[in-house]
Amino acid sequence: MPANARPATEDFAATIVHWQKQAGRHGLPWQASRDPYPIWLSEIMLQQTQVGTVIGYYQRFLARFPTLQALARATQDEVMPYWAGLGYYARARNLHRCAQQVAEQWGGHFPRKVDDLMQLPGIGRSTAAAIAAFAYGERQPIMDGNVKRVFTRYFGVYGNPASRAVEIELWNYAQAVLDAADPKLDMTAYTQGLMDLGSSRCTRGRPTCEQCPLNTRCYARLESRQHELPTPKPRKTNSERQCKMLILEQEGKILLEQRPSRGIWGGLWSLPQYEDQNGLADACLNLGVNIEHGQKMAALQHVFSHFKLHIEPWYLHCPPTRVSEPSPEQAWVAIEDLPGTALPAPVKKLLCSIKEIIEGARKNTQ
Numbered sequence: 001m002p003a004n005a006r007p008a009t010e011d012f013a014a015t016i017v018h019w020q021k022q023a024g025r026h027g028l029p030w031q032a033s034r035d036p037y038p039i040w041l042s043e044i045m046l047q048q049t050q051v052g053t054v055i056g057y058y059q060r061f062l063a064r065f066p067t068l069q070a071l072a073r074a075t076q077d078e079v080m081p082y083w084a085g086l087g088y089y090a091r092a093r094n095l096h097r098c099a100q101q102v103a104e105q106w107g108g109h110f111p112r113k114v115d116d117l118m119q120l121p122g123i124g125r126s127t128a129a130a131i132a133a134f135a136y137g138e139r140q141p142i143m144d145g146n147v148k149r150v151f152t153r154y155f156g157v158y159g160n161p162a163s164r165a166v167e168i169e170l171w172n173y174a175q176a177v178l179d180a181a182d183p184k185l186d187m188t189a190y191t192q193g194l195m196d197l198g199s200s201r202c203t204r205g206r207p208t209c210e211q212c213p214l215n216t217r218c219y220a221r222l223e224s225r226q227h228e229l230p231t232p233k234p235r236k237t238n239s240e241r242q243c244k245m246l247i248l249e250q251e252g253k254i255l256l257e258q259r260p261s262r263g264i265w266g267g268l269w270s271l272p273q274y275e276d277q278n279g280l281a282d283a284c285l286n287l288g289v290n291i292e293h294g295q296k297m298a299a300l301q302h303v304f305s306h307f308k309l310h311i312e313p314w315y316l317h318c319p320p321t322r323v324s325e326p327s328p329e330q331a332w333v334a335i336e337d338l339p340g341t342a343l344p345a346p347v348k349k350l351l352c353s354i355k356e357i358i359e360g361a362r363k364n365t366q
C-alpha cells in the first residue's frame with residue numbers, strides 16, 4: 001500500500017482495549033484465573049480449535065489433572081483419552097512433556113519471561129506472549145492466525161502470510177502498536193481483544209467492518225480490499241489415501257494397536273491398519289485367522305489438513321482358540337472400555353456404530 005496511506009499505530013491498542021471491554025468475550029472458564037497452568041492449557045487447546053469446542057475438553061481435562069504436578073505425574077496413556085477428538089495430537093504430547101519440564105526445571109512454576117516460555121515444548125512466540133500477558137500482564141505482541149488477519153488487513157500487508165518476509169513485517173507492526181501505546185496499557189484486555197476481534201469481526205469470509213472499532217482507519221476497509229487480504233497461500237495439492245482397518249473381535253474384546261508417537265494420531269490407540277487387501281490378509285494369517293471369513297463394512301472418510309483418508313473397515317469375529325498372540329503394540333480392549341480409550345474420533349465413531357453388529361455376532365456364537 002502507498003506509504004502516505006499507512007494507517008496510524010497511535011491509539012490502535014487503546015481502541016482494541018476499549019472495544020474488548022464493551023464487546024469482547026468475557027466469562028470464558030480460563031479467564032477467571034491468573035494461574036498460568038489453566039491459561040497455558042487453554043492456549044494450547046485453542047491452537048487450531050475453536051472456543052466452543054475447547055470449553056468441554058478444557059473442563060474435563062482440568063477436572064482430571066487439576067494441577068501441573070498432577071499432569072506431570074501422569075503417564076501419556078492417562079493423558080491421551082482427555083485429548084482424543086481434539087485432533088493435532090502432537091499438542092497433547094508436547095503438553096505432557098512441557099508439564100514434566102516445568103516440574104523438573106522450574107520447580108513447578110511457569111517462567112514469566114517470553115524467551116523462557118518459548119524454550120518449553122509446544123510453546124511458540126505468540127503462545128508464550130499470550131500466556132505471559134494473561135498470567136503476568138507482560139507487554140509482548142501476539143500473532144496467531146486471527147490476529148494475523150487483522151494486521152494484514154489494517155496495515156495492507158500483501159504476500160504469503162506464511163513467508164518469512166511477511167511474518168517479520170507483521171511482527172514489526174504488532175510491536176510498533178505496542179510501542180506507541182500508553183505504558184499502563186491493560187495487556188490482558190488488549191491481548192484478548194485482538195483475539196476476539198479477529199474471530200468475531202475480522203473473519204475470513206465476511207468481516208463485519210461496520211461493527212469493527214478500526215473501521216475508520218483500516219486499509220482493507222477504506223480500499224474495499226478485505227477479500228484480497230490476507231493473500232491466499234499457494235494451493236497445495238490435496239492427496240487422497242486409502243487404507244483397510246481390521247476390527248477383530250474375540251469374546252467381546254476388540255484388538256487395538258497403539259500408533260507410533262510421531263505422525264497421524266500419534267500415541268493414540270487405533271484399529272490395526274493396512275495399505276491394501278494383501279496387507280490385511282497377511283496380517284490376519286499371522287494372527288491365525290482368515291479375512292475371507294470377514295465382513296466388509298461401509299467405507300468412511302476422514303479429512304486431515306493435507307490429505308483425505310478413505311477407510312475400508314473389515315469386521316471379523318472369531319472364537320478364542322483361533323487367534324495367535326498379538327504383537328507388543330497391540331492389546332485386546334473390552335467393548336465397554338472403548339469409550340474411555342484414547343481413540344481417534346473417526347475410529348471411535350466407527351466402533352460405536354458397529355457395536356450392535358459385534359454384539360449380535362457374539363451372541364450367535366455363544
Ligand code: SF4
Binds near residue numbers: 201210214218220221
Ligand atoms: S475494518 Fe474490517 S477488515 Fe478492517 S480490521 Fe476491522 S473487520 Fe477487519
